[in-house]
Amino acid sequence: MTFQQAVRTCLAYYADFNGRAGRPEFWWFALFISLVAAALGYLSEPLTAVFSIAALLPLLAVGARRLHDIGKSRWWLLIGLAPVGGIVALMVLWAQPSADHP
Numbered sequence: 721m722t723f724q725q726a727v728r729t730c731l732a733y734y735a736d737f738n739g740r741a742g743r744p745e746f747w748w749f750a751l752f753i754s755l756v757a758a759a760l761g762y763l764s765e766p767l768t769a770v771f772s773i774a775a776l777l778p779l780l781a782v783g784a785r786r787l788h789d790i791g792k793s794r795w796w797l798l799i800g801l802a803p804v805g806g807i808v809a810l811m812v813l814w815a816q817p818s819a820d821h822p
Contacts (some may be wrong), residue, residue: 723748731733733785734778737794741785746814749782783814 726748753775784794790791800806
């Protein structure tokens with residue numbers, strides 16, 4: 721999956737928490753969010769905040785689909801709320817290879 725395909729797919733299924741998302745789809749979309757937020761950070765902080773809030777739902781949805789792809793429940797997203805290491809633990813889960821599902 722290319723960068724553009726990943727961004728289009730994630731934005732098309734912005735609120736779909738069902739299904740599966742491969743590693744390229746998730747990581748390309750995460751890179752897109754990071755690059756846009758960084759670029760907007762140079763322009764205006766309120767604009768960055770608005771973009772971050774708008775991008776939160778698609779990022780959570782693709783994160784949940786990525787967790788489904790490795791055989792975990794979407795509820796594992798809540799581990800990201802842990803104050804120490806929660807995001808790191810999620811990144812480790814998201815980096816795992818896809819599991820075989822029937």
